[in-house]
Amino acid sequence: MSEAVLQSSGEQAVAAAVLRSDRFRLEREGDWQRLDAMVTAMEKGKLRKLSDDDVLALPVLYRNLLSSLSIARESSLDAGLIAYLESLTLRAYFMVYGTRTSLGGWCRSFFGGGLSRAVRAIWPDLLVALAAMVAGAVLGFFLVDADTDWYFRLVPAQFSDVRVPGASREALLSTLFGETDGDGLGVFAAYLFSNNAQVAIMAFALGFAFGVPSILLLVYNMVGLGAMVWLFASRGLAVEFIGWLSIHGTTELLAILLAGAAGLHIGRALGFPGQRSHMAALSQAGRTAAQVMAGVVVMLICAGLLEGFGRQLIQSTAIRYAIGYGILALWLAYFFAFRPRRS
Amino acid sequence: MVRAADLGRTRGRDARLQRTLITPEGVALDVQVASASARAGALLIDLAALFGMYIAFILALVLTVWMFERANLPSIPDSIGGFLVVLFIIGTFLARNAYFLYFELGQRAATWGKRALGIRVAVRDGGRLTAEAVIARNLLRDIELFLPVMFMTSSGIQGSLSEFAAWAGLFWVGSFALFPLLNKDRLRCGDLIAGTWVVQAPKAQLAGLVATGVPENDLIAALPSDRYRFTEAELAVYGEYELQTLEQVLRTANAESMQAVAATICGKIGWTRPIGDERAFLEAYYTQLRARLERGMRFGRRRADKNS
Numbered sequence: 001m002s003e004a005v006l007q008s009s010g011e012q013a014v015a016a017a018v019l020r021s022d023r024f025r026l027e028r029e030g031d032w033q034r035l036d037a038m039v040t041a042m043e044k045g046k047l048r049k050l051s052d053d054d055v056l057a058l059p060v061l062y063r064n065l066l067s068s069l070s071i072a073r074e075s076s077l078d079a080g081l082i083a084y085l086e087s088l089t090l091r092a093y094f095m096v097y098g099t100r101t102s103l104g105g106w107c108r109s110f111f112g113g114g115l116s117r118a119v120r121a122i123w124p125d126l127l128v129a130l131a132a133m134v135a136g137a138v139l140g141f142f143l144v145d146a147d148t149d150w151y152f153r154l155v156p157a158q159f160s161d162v163r164v165p166g167a168s169r170e171a172l173l174s175t176l177f178g179e180t181d182g183d184g185l186g187v188f189a190a191y192l193f194s195n196n197a198q199v200a201i202m203a204f205a206l207g208f209a210f211g212v213p214s215i216l217l218l219v220y221n222m223v224g225l226g227a228m229v230w231l232f233a234s235r236g237l238a239v240e241f242i243g244w245l246s247i248h249g250t251t252e253l254l255a256i257l258l259a260g261a262a263g264l265h266i267g268r269a270l271g272f273p274g275q276r277s278h279m280a281a282l283s284q285a286g287r288t289a290a291q292v293m294a295g296v297v298v299m300l301i302c303a304g305l306l307e308g309f310g311r312q313l314i315q316s317t318a319i320r321y322a323i324g325y326g327i328l329a330l331w332l333a334y335f336f337a338f339r340p341r342r343s
Numbered sequence: 344m345v346r347a348a349d350l351g352r353t354r355g356r357d358a359r360l361q362r363t364l365i366t367p368e369g370v371a372l373d374v375q376v377a378s379a380s381a382r383a384g385a386l387l388i389d390l391a392a393l394f395g396m397y398i399a400f401i402l403a404l405v406l407t408v409w410m411f412e413r414a415n416l417p418s419i420p421d422s423i424g425g426f427l428v429v430l431f432i433i434g435t436f437l438a439r440n441a442y443f444l445y446f447e448l449g450q451r452a453a454t455w456g457k458r459a460l461g462i463r464v465a466v467r468d469g470g471r472l473t474a475e476a477v478i479a480r481n482l483l484r485d486i487e488l489f490l491p492v493m494f495m496t497s498s499g500i501q502g503s504l505s506e507f508a509a510w511a512g513l514f515w516v517g518s519f520a521l522f523p524l525l526n527k528d529r530l531r532c533g534d535l536i537a538g539t540w541v542v543q544a545p546k547a548q549l550a551g552l553v554a555t556g557v558p559e560n561d562l563i564a565a566l567p568s569d570r571y572r573f574t575e576a577e578l579a580v581y582g583e584y585e586l587q588t589l590e591q592v593l594r595t596a597n598a599e600s601m602q603a604v605a606a607t608i609c610g611k612i613g614w615t616r617p618i619g620d621e622r623a624f625l626e627a628y629y630t631q632l633r634a635r636l637e638r639g640m641r642f643g644r645r646r647a648d649k650n651s
Contacts, residue, residue, distance in 0.1 A: 032549065045450055279538070286536030290478040290536075
């Protein structure tokens with residue numbers, strides 16, 4: 001009843017309006033306001049409160065609004081009306097073309113293939129980063145081999161407590177096995193996670209400078225490792241040391257490799273954008289690299305847990321190798337062999 | 344000089360921050376890039392919110408421990424104590440990353456700070472805002488802000504912060520902070536990587552018709568409704584700019600300014616001033632001028648202002 005009255009009063013208003021552009025407006029006002037109410041509800045996150053009719057009408061109302069705006073710009077001089085249509089169109093546009101996924105939905109698609117695709121997409125950078133890391137480790141090994149003084153420059157002070165050139169085999173062995181008390185391991189793991197995450201994020205972010213600092217960071221990280229391998233190898237403990245390292249190191253080093261490669265990917269896009277503009281190349285590379293980096297953070301959480309709990313609790317070199325390389329194989333299979341069809 | 348094509352589009356904003364965004368349907372929309380001060384303000388609000396949540400988190404942890412001791416329960420086993428510390432460290436890392444991710448992935452694509460200042464994240468090329476883009480722009484925030492600040496505070500507390508490192512850290516943060524001022528789109532490094540930008544979130548109410556023709560009081564209602572009729576020559580003195588200024592005057596409906604404008608128009612076209620009936624006079628003039636200009640528009644003739 002009241003709706004009928006309203007409609008007839010609306011029709012009277014249309015008939016009474018002198019200007020053709022005002023009649024145009026009065027005829028469409030209802031649709032605009034309906035869309036306005038829907039967009040407002042969506043902005044407040046009350047998508048579920050919209051009725052089915054509204055949801056079905058949304059694309060139609062949006063298209064009609066776009067054509068109304070185009071017509072109004074060419075036929076109406078009502079500045080207030082055009083400003084309103086402009087802003088409503090922009091708001092509706094943000095809704096229609098806004099983020100489609102929630103955080104949870106994105107996680108599902110990310111772990112169900114998105115991460116693997118992103119890692120495979122940056123394979124040339126993975127090779128470069130791998131080469132840099134191998135070169136770093138070899139460099140560290142041979143530098144210390146040539147002159148043991150290098151050791152003190154290459155290995156961070158926190159590791160060179162008893163692990164110094166000339167230490168006895170027993171002293172070195174005790175750093176690899178022992179410390180069996182479980183206290184504080186969790187804290188240590190969490191600390192390491194936070195620390196490694198920062199190294200990885202750094203390697204990624206420094207890709208901005210054409211990737212050069214990323215490579216340097218990868219080399220620097222591995223030089224210390226190479227030096228320590230030399231130290232343990234000099235006392236015939238290379239196998240035990242690598243086992244001690246592998247249990248978490250395979251995951252952690254792979255994560256740092258991925259982070260460095262992601263940084264290189266960005267640096268490469270900046271240096272060699274190809275046919276695209278620099279900005280387009282950069283943002284395209286950035287999105288791929290960001291997915292890889294989200295995976296890196298997950299890997300580092302795993303590595304931190306393995307390091308904190310696994311390394312101290314598992315004392316057998318054979319089991320250390322089995323866990324370390326088993327997990328590495330899992331990661332590699334997940335990244336390179338896991339190819340679900342795109343939904 | 345205002346171009347005719349610009350009339351009817353959003354006016355009165357900073358022209359240097361005005362951009363055009365083409366929707367996939369091919370319609371050009373005006374967007375306003377958020378100013379550097381709005382960005383800084385939003386960041387400060389977000390940092391305050393994060394800091395508040397951080398404090399609340401610590402208080403909750405401390406309170407839990409205190410309740411345990413107060414209740415005379417057997418002292419907390421070390422494993423649980425360790426677990427709480429793990430929770431704390433990982434929580435700190437996730438909180439600052441998840442806060443930005445969660446809010447910028449929402450429908451409004453804005454954190455609390457951005458909402459408060461009426462700005463939001465959008466994709467530069469007009470496409471869909473993807474989760475990857477949001478992650479990319481926020482990962483870079485860690486490098487730009489949190490890492491150097493955390494590094495400096497932690498080594499400052501330990502007393503191992505050298506003067507050189509402090510200056511280097513300040514330089515690092517400063518150069519990233521000033522980056523948005525050095526490009527015209529106010530892009531942060533994270534925006535550059537992600538292909539996003541931060542724009543003003545549009546908001547406007549649909550105002551009523553400008554000239555409703557409804558009389559103000561009975562006295563005026565008694566007057567003949569077609570008492571103001573203007574000739575072509577009388578309407579030809581003004582263009583679109585003046586029309587839209589007149590629209591502003593009518594929408595604001597300030598009696599003094601209506602009198603002044605009515606006097607100016609009357610002086611220009613040689614009428615006597617309609618004392619006490621300015622609104623009806625201006626509405627009539629507005630309606631007839633707009634009808635004339637819109638008729639011209641339909642034939643492809645536009646007139647930007649009185650001088651053209």
